[in-house]
Amino acid sequence: MNTADLGLPVDVPSTALFTDQYELTMLQAALAAGTAERRSVFEVFTRRLPEGRRYGVVAGTGRVLDAVENFRFDADVLGFLRENAIVDEPTLKWLASYRFGGDIWGYPEGEVYFPGSPILRVEGSFAECVLLETVILSILNHDSAIAAAASRMASAAGGRPLIEMGARRTHELAAVAAARAAYVGGFATTSDLAAGFRYGIPTVGTSAHAFTLLHDRERDAFQAQVNSLGRGTTLLVDTYDVTEAVRMAVEVAGPELGAVRIDSGDLLLVAHRVRQQLDELGARDTRIIVTSDLDEYAIASLAAAPVDAYGVGTQLVTGSGHPTCSMVYKLVARAESADPKAPLEAVAKRSTGGKTSIGGRKWAARRLDERGVAEAEVIGTGAVPVELADRQLLVELVKGGQVLSREPLDAVRDRHATSLANLPLSATQLSRGEPVIPTEYI
Numbered sequence: 405m406n407t408a409d410l411g412l413p414v415d416v417p418s419t420a421l422f423t424d425q426y427e428l429t430m431l432q433a434a435l436a437a438g439t440a441e442r443r444s445v446f447e448v449f450t451r452r453l454p455e456g457r458r459y460g461v462v463a464g465t466g467r468v469l470d471a472v473e474n475f476r477f478d479a480d481v482l483g484f485l486r487e488n489a490i491v492d493e494p495t496l497k498w499l500a501s502y503r504f505g506g507d508i509w510g511y512p513e514g515e516v517y518f519p520g521s522p523i524l525r526v527e528g529s530f531a532e533c534v535l536l537e538t539v540i541l542s543i544l545n546h547d548s549a550i551a552a553a554a555s556r557m558a559s560a561a562g563g564r565p566l567i568e569m570g571a572r573r574t575h576e577l578a579a580v581a582a583a584r585a586a587y588v589g590g591f592a593t594t595s596d597l598a599a600g601f602r603y604g605i606p607t608v609g610t611s612a613h614a615f616t617l618l619h620d621r622e623r624d625a626f627q628a629q630v631n632s633l634g635r636g637t638t639l640l641v642d643t644y645d646v647t648e649a650v651r652m653a654v655e656v657a658g659p660e661l662g663a664v665r666i667d668s669g670d671l672l673l674v675a676h677r678v679r680q681q682l683d684e685l686g687a688r689d690t691r692i693i694v695t696s697d698l699d700e701y702a703i704a705s706l707a708a709a710p711v712d713a714y715g716v717g718t719q720l721v722t723g724s725g726h727p728t729c730s731m732v733y734k735l736v737a738r739a740e741s742a743d744p745k746a747p748l749e750a751v752a753k754r755s756t757g758g759k760t761s762i763g764g765r766k767w768a769a770r771r772l773d774e775r776g777v778a779e780a781e782v783i784g785t786g787a788v789p790v791e792l793a794d795r796q797l798l799v800e801l802v803k804g805g806q807v808l809s810r811e812p813l814d815a816v817r818d819r820h821a822t823s824l825a826n827l828p829l830s831a832t833q834l835s836r837g838e839p840v841i842p843t844e845y846i
Contacts, residue, residue, distance in 0.1 A: 420481050420535075440529065450517075458830065461514070462516070463547040463551035472508070504528065515823050552729070554588070565714075569715045580602060610633060622648075638663040667694075672709050693713045768783045
């Protein structure tokens with residue numbers, strides 16, 4: 405069973421308070437002014453990619469759908485709002501029956517995106533849409549940042565498997581979301597059991613230095629681990645002397661030893677020496693796993709080393725220097741009145757300092773060259789050109805408040821691999837640069 409299909413909620417009774425106070429105070433004022441029921445369109449986008457990045461990765465969409473479904477103002481939540489005088493009684497009465505009943509369109513999870521891409525489009529009354537701003541942004545900004553870092557690391561690894569090991573470097577719930585996003589971006593496994601339980605991600609883990617230090621001798625630790633987990637286990641060989649530990653590991657487990665892990669030192673040099681030693685001891689099939697504060701650049705520097713897998717923690721769960729994608733949630737169109745038949749009118753923020761937005765309900769398509777390689781992200785508000793009709797990116801996720809479907813995480817992961825493969829080859833370069841394809845507005 406893939407638990408990603410179950411729509412499991414976060415570990416709180418409701419997601420309704422995963423929001424900023426001004427969402428509720430805006431609601432109160434709009435209800436009083438008679439504008440709360442105006443049909444509205446909000447869009448999630450980013451004005452720019454993190455410095456030097458060539459593309460972004462959409463991640464967290466499945467979690468957004470869960471959050472929208474669980475956005476409920478139960479008695480305890482309403483009591484908190486009342487006791488703290490956050491909103492007035494008419495607003496509390498309105499919130500008590502809140503259910504999102506609008507539509508949501510978005511880039512399918514795992515797809516790449518670029519500056520201006522309408523990653524998510526939320527449509528409904530102003531009242532029901534505005535409340536979702538913070539929770540949607542918190543999920544997409546976090547998960548997309550992790551997935552983008554994971555994607556870069558996976559490209560640098562060149563097909564060698566990556567292990568997500570960042571649970572101890574971030575908030576306990578963020579760790580689960582990070583493991584999910586890392587899997588979308590190309591990681592193979594996680595050490596976090598909550599992520600395995602909730603999302604069906606393969607989990608791995610053997611021992612830490614503490615296990616070796618617990619025993620009187622390193623050999624005793626190795627023997628205990630092999631006795632418990634079998635010869636195919638991974639032995640940590642850098643607690644004391646690496647060369648002696650490798651020799652001892654093969655003596656204890658034999659040539660069937662699954663792997664050795666190196667967590668310190670000059671990884672390039674040590675990996676070569678360990679590979680040579682393992683081969684000389686007859687353990688030619690024993691793999692080498694390296695950890696120790698890796699990022700995409702460190703992984704790339706080990707491309708020529710005899711490394712079979714990488715374990716990544718801190719740099720992954722912090723987005724490798726970019727822990728957010730700077731996505732925003734902006735009103736781009738609204739009706740002239742609360743009449744359901746009232747036409748939509750484009751609206752946009754006009755200000756200095758680079759925080760402008762483009763009004764209108766948008767579509768997006770990716771134009772390909774004659775070889776099927778992406779050459780532009782095309783965004784418009786009018787009719788979709790015939791030649792781009794079958795290249796549109798947004799898909800319907802929620803209709804009339806009902807989630808249309810949920811995807812297995814493996815399908816999302818595969819989509820990202822396909823999407824990345826359709827970009828120009830320079831997308832996978834680690835050197836700083838502009839977005840790999842331009843954004844065109846028509």
